[in-house]
Amino acid sequence: MTASMPHAAGAAAAEDPPILQSGLHRSRTVTHGHAEPESEVATMKKTVMGIGPMLQSLNVMNEELRKRKDNLLRDKLVLEESIVTCNKEKDEDTTKLSEASESLKKLKTEHDDGKANAQKEIESLKQQILDRDKAICALVDTTKAEARKLCGLVIWYRIITHKCRKTRDCSLSSVLRVEQTLRILKTRPSLHTGFQADKLIHTTVRLPGIFSPRPRDFSLPNSSWSPKMMELYDHYNSQCDLETEDIESQKGPWIRLPSYNRILKYAKGGVYLSKIMQSKARLFTRNVYQVGASFEYVIFLNKEEKKCVCLFQAGHLLEGPPGHVHGGAIATMIDTVTGTHATFLSGLVVTANLNINYRNAIPLGSTVILESTLDHIEGRKTHINCKVTSADGSKVHTEATALFVSISVSHLMGM
Numbered sequence: 001m002t003a004s005m006p007h008a009a010g011a012a013a014a015e016d017p018p019i020l021q022s023g024l025h026r027s028r029t030v031t032h033g034h035a036e037p038e039s040e041v042a043t044m045k046k047t048v049m050g051i052g053p054m055l056q057s058l059n060v061m062n063e064e065l066r067k068r069k070d071n072l073l074r075d076k077l078v079l080e081e082s083i084v085t086c087n088k089e090k091d092e093d094t095t096k097l098s099e100a101s102e103s104l105k106k107l108k109t110e111h112d113d114g115k116a117n118a119q120k121e122i123e124s125l126k127q128q129i130l131d132r133d134k135a136i137c138a139l140v141d142t143t144k145a146e147a148r149k150l151c152g153l154v155i156w157y158r159i160i161t162h163k164c165r166k167t168r169d170c171s172l173s174s175v176l177r178v179e180q181t182l183r184i185l186k187t188r189p190s191l192h193t194g195f196q197a198d199k200l201i202h203t204t205v206r207l208p209g210i211f212s213p214r215p216r217d218f219s220l221p222n223s224s225w226s227p228k229m230m231e232l233y234d235h236y237n238s239q240c241d242l243e244t245e246d247i248e249s250q251k252g253p254w255i256r257l258p259s260y261n262r263i264l265k266y267a268k269g270g271v272y273l274s275k276i277m278q279s280k281a282r283l284f285t286r287n288v289y290q291v292g293a294s295f296e297y298v299i300f301l302n303k304e305e306k307k308c309v310c311l312f313q314a315g316h317l318l319e320g321p322p323g324h325v326h327g328g329a330i331a332t333m334i335d336t337v338t339g340t341h342a343t344f345l346s347g348l349v350v351t352a353n354l355n356i357n358y359r360n361a362i363p364l365g366s367t368v369i370l371e372s373t374l375d376h377i378e379g380r381k382t383h384i385n386c387k388v389t390s391a392d393g394s395k396v397h398t399e400a401t402a403l404f405v406s407i408s409v410s411h412l413m414g415m
């Protein structure tokens with residue numbers, strides 16, 4: 001039995017960790033040998049004391065591994081979160097992309113529609129001009145040699161301008177000549193039979209852009225004007241000064257004020273300041289070319305009564321509360337009418353104060369009347385009152401008071 005023991009002990013020693021080997025060997029020696037118990041205990045104690053630091057280092061290693069595991073788990077969570085965020089952002093970007101391409105498509109459609117509408121508008125304006133020519137010539141007294149001559153001139157120049165428009169080599173003087181001839185035909189009573197000038201007011205139109213020999217007067221009727229706007233326009237226009245062939249005028253109490261999109265460049269007798277102004281500057285209320293889209297208005301001035309009347313039709317781009325005109329747009333119109341009024345009364349002025357009471361909202365597309373009356377002038381200060389009412393005067397929409405202060409040109413340039 002003892003002969004086989006060393007082999008068994010040797011096998012056990014080979015499987016056990018080295019630090020335990022000496023202890024086990026000793027205890028086996030105690031069992032089968034003759035070593036003293038005290039030294040055995042001492043050896044065991046030594047062995048146990050050797051295990052302590054080893055366990056400590058194993059614990060440290062274990063702790064480190066646990067920390068690494070925690071860190072890895074945390075990293076995994078962070079990565080998973082960022083994958084979720086990335087996917088979310090990707091989804092949002094995809095949505096944005098599809099929205100952008102959708103609105104691009106919409107814009108393109110709108111642009112195409114706008115272009116088609118503008119083309120239609122130009123065609124309709126051309127037709128209106130032709131109809132106007134025909135109507136004027138139809139009313140001309142053809143027994144009169146001069147009337148026949150002028151009619152012939154209109155037709156002749158119309159043909160010339162039509163031809164040159166096609167080749168884009170249009171002489172402005174020939175276009176002007178037609179307009180001038182038409183004016184003579186319209187206003188000189190001896191040239192027509194029972195002809196009423198105001199019957200043709202509806203057909204007073206001007207072609208935009210290259211077709212227009214003069215700057216566009218935005219206060220003339222266009223196809224967007226409602227029947228009510230036209231009715232009021234005719235009412236005031238028929239009481240305006242009438243220009244005759246000899247540039248003499250038949251006096252009427254009202255004057256229709258022309259309205260251009262560049263005040264300083266085109267204002268008659270105004271100070272020509274365009275060199276110091278940005279060439280792209282445009283009057284706020286006249287910077288939309290699409291007829292009927294924003295501010296459609298015309299101002300009439302009554303010098304004797306020192307008052308102004310403005311007929312205003314608000315387009316769909318001026319929406320504030322749903323279906324109604326924006327308060328800022330109303331303020332703009334009040335400022336424009338009272339400002340124009342004050343300019344005619346006191347020369348160069350700026351708005352110093354504007355007080356507005358909004359009483360009843362103005363429906364988009366409706367025609368309203370702004371009546372501007374002089375309150376008093378005191379030194380450099382011009383006080384104006386303004387009332388905005390429905391076309392029939394039954395409803396007060398807005399009331400305002402405005403103060404304008406006279407300034408010098410140098411003040412304007414230094415502003």
Ligand SMILES: CCCCCCCCCCCCCCCC(=O)SCCNC(=O)CCNC(=O)[C@H](O)C(C)(C)COP(=O)(O)OP(=O)(O)OC[C@H]1O[C@@H](n2cnc3c(N)ncnc32)[C@H](O)[C@@H]1OP(=O)(O)O
Pocket residue numbers: 263267268269270271335336337339340343349350351352353379380381403405406407415
């Ligand atoms: C050629 C023909 C073309 C005709 C076709 C025209 C077509 C036209 C269409 C466009 C029409 C658009 C019309 C828009 C008109 C604007 O929207 S203008 C733009 C908005 N306004 C501004 O930017 C003005 C800025 N403010 C200023 O420049 C200066 O403050 C002012 C108003 C000129 C006053 O300054 P100032 O010259 O130093 O004068 P100051 O001594 O302070 O005041 C003078 C008097 O006014 C009184 N005052 C001044 N400010 C106030 C105030 N806020 N409240 C009460 N009182 C005041 C002062 O108390 C003083 O009174 P008094 O002591 O004499 O009794």
